[in-house]
Amino acid sequence: MQGEWAGELIGPDVWQTCRELIPAGSVFAFMAEHRQALFPAEMFTDMYPSANGRPSMPPQVLAAALVLQALSGISDFEAVQQLRCDLRWKAACGLGLYDSAFDPSLLTYFRRRLARSTDPDRIFTRVKEVIAATGVLKGRQRRSLDSTVLDDAVATQDTITQLIAAVRRVIRQVPGADQVAAAQCTGHDYTGDPGKPRIAWNDEQAREVLVDALVGDAIRLLAHLPQQPLGEQAATAVGLLALVAYQDVEPAEGSDGSDGRWRIARRTAHDRIVSCVDPEARHVHKNRTQRQDGYKAHLAVEPESGIYTAVALRPGTGADHHEAAVAEQLLNGEDGPVTVLADAAYGTGQARQRLQAAGHTLIVKPPPLRQAVPGGFTVDDFTADIVASTVTCPAGHVVVLGRPQVSGTRIAQFKKRCTSCPLRTRCTTSTTGRNVNVHPHHDLLAAARRQAATDSAWQADYRRWRPPVERGVAWLVAHGNRRLRYLGAIKNNAWLHIRAAALNLRTLVNLGLTRTGDAWTLVPAVA
Template sequence: MLEKRRGRQVPELTARVVAAAFPKGTLAVWLRDALGEVFSDELFAEAFPADGRPAISPGALAAVSVLQYADNLSDRQAAEAVRARMDWKYLLGLELTDPGFDHSVLSDFRARLAEHGLEEKIFEAVLEAAAARGLLRPRGRQRTDSTKVLADVRLLNRMEFVGEVLRTALEALAAAHPSWLEEVLAGQEERWLRRYGERIDSWHGDLPGADREQWLRQVGEDGFFLLEKIEDAKAPAWLPLIPALAALRRCWDEQYLRDEHGVQAREGAQLPPGAQRMASPHDPQARYGVKRGQGWVGYTLHVTETCEADAPRLITDVATGTAADGDDSAALPGIHQRLERRGLLPAEHLLDSGYVTAANLVEAAGTRGVVLIGPARPITAAAADGRFTHEDFRIDDQARTAVCPGGQTSISWVPAHSARGVPVIQVRFAAAGCRACPLRQRCTTADNPQWGRTLTLRHPRQRAALQQRRHEQDTPAWRHRYRPRAGIEATIHQLTSRTGLRRSRYHGLQRTHLGHCLAAAAVNLIRIHAWEHGIPPDPTRRTHLSRLLGKCA
């Protein structure tokens, strides 16, 4: 049951002491005085029962959670701040002698938000407060970029990984059904304890078990032994529902093969792609991703913010995906959908080339009326090798034909789908004409013995949008229009440096996204506070060399 909080006044002594100690105020004092109860208890009512013992006000916990990210505090430090900091007591309407609450309350509060799908409630409450003050305008200009977020796990090599997955499953069984596990391992206790009694990464030097192949095979056999016992009809039916055991089953399906020759570790092409494999038993949703040659285990964060000259730059959307989601363009439709639901859809959206695809250019403009301002990826591979590109072919969509640079006319025009499921058109040329063509070495490399060369095209509207963007992005006017996009880097830096967002504090995609929403809400409040107090953003840093040579240029 919710504790009643609405209308609670700041105690007189707390108000007098805070006014004397902070004559210019603080973020917490301003939040109380200027914005009032931004986080009302009613926002979180569905996460709390209607009866029972009164709970600590969820609105108060929301305010504490946002300030916690604003100052990059742990749960213990945030609870200590409620006990010790006068301005926090002022925000919450507490007496100076109030002891506050235990730090575990914050974790329980986040768990309730995640359980009931309320991860974005706090973030959206700040956006509504900003809109009420005239600081957010629909159909303006916004920009988006992405950054990596490291999972709160250690990167394990393969020997450590499979051993730790099995150890974690055994640990969960020992806690959930100790008598059953004791019966299953009867007579083998010493061997299993020696292998899995401690964390696998706690060993120094070589892992026990002779060489890599022998260790992987032995751990694989132990894992299959345990899985057989769990899936036996005599075992409790609820055992496979334990998350650590579900992770064990998935990991063994990915990592091992078992046939008449016994158990062997999968190698090379037998393994699923790295982006699809589980990377840690402690955060099963974290994935290994690579971007610009850098690899990490964790998640990807997409940040969208306003970029108007006469208003503060406020974050309007945060999207969290796994590190395996390396294609930024796939996140854009969801970003636009959420912005439209909040009434904050921009007229112009500044993006880097990772988001700009033919499908997104057409869909954003045609369905939502959003103009994407970002460079399309150039056709570099073919041009660098001196080969022909799509623009060298004469395409007639009405006649459904194409004429190659050698003068050959296509013989087939077939709708199809690319490897990513994108609708395309496959144009095929006669094999006889392609074999005799003197320009064969410069032509497309897609070859079929039956049909000859094949040209894969996007649909007309997408192809036209992509060609138009490639032509206009080289003009000075377009580059000037695109220049403000670079400012999003400062926001990502503020998120990672001030709120500690570079590494997730929690395990799992849902709770990691909750952390991102809290961090974005904190940055928005910091920026609204600075805007209303006339504090300008820090200027862009320049190196001594750039300043020196800039004068001479």
């Protein structure tokens, strides 16, 4: 059952007695004055359906504390210390002067209950309702999209550390696995030594022997586990070990794997797990030179006000988590068509088709074309007739498009027509002639490239309204918030929404947010 205010404060009311000490026009003063209206009690009723007791602290107080915590970028322990010692926090959360707040674990408990509820993003949604009530976005139909990499909360593990950690996890969580490990796993003391094995790490042969032994242990453990139904945690542990055991290794040189000898692979596995502590974290490439380990935060920002209209956190790899795939989700909550501004990551043909079908106007930079010869011809110099299934090259040669590949791309093969072509040196360096890949959305992408290159109005809008989204990214990661504090996409996605809600609330307060009667309004400060 949901907790309610008892009406009794421990010590004097901080807001009433120390109002002059709380910075006017700050988020603290606003929440002290309007906390109950911002987070009404009925907003959290569904989170406490049981009649068996009630939480020790009303959810409105915990929600306010989470917002201030996300705004400050501090830990649970630090947040509770602020509630105990900082008059601003006490006033914002409605605590008395001598109130010692609560144990930090209560914030963890509240976040978990919030994440498992039917509306885990309700704090972000509530602030969006306030935004809509003020009308601050009325008539502002531009949305800038961008993404940024957030570092995970754990250290990246190498292959050896992951193998040991995954085996230990199976031993802990799968019934009977400890007995199997005692009989089958001899490469390391998995129960008594959680650290790295003691070997000469500068000895390449010693490292190879160790890797072979650990992979063999993992394979034998998986093969000899007793046949039994597994709970969620045990099944996850077994699946994680199966992934980790094979993702970084290959049969040793001169071996087909049948004799069980393994070595570190001379490549990086796709969608590689980087840590057994947080299996959802990934190697994330923001560009070709920048690589981080963690997640991608996707943002939709109204560029004039800097308000976040939507946010999402996704693992950094996989087609479903690419910017172009998430773009439509970021715009699903809009009341109608908007003008979308974004960089080339959002400019794929499929994304353009979906967004234009939804009625949106696109000012999205098209992906750059690759040139087979520096300064030479690109696919736009070829004339593709999708209806007639033909492609004409700059020299006038016409070929028929091949059948669609799995990706939908069709290939035009000029081959021997390039042998004596006078434009060959500007077209290809291949000895067999030029092949042209025609994208399934070729016409759409070609039109976008022409518009970006020739339309001065398009160029002016892109230069004016696309860069402000970088301000939203900077606000999001400021004060150490690029590094995440939690494990897994669900918890970190919940944090991202609370962080965005806190930043939106700060923006509204700076714009003069107040409550007049039963309505939220903006009253700009008088200079």
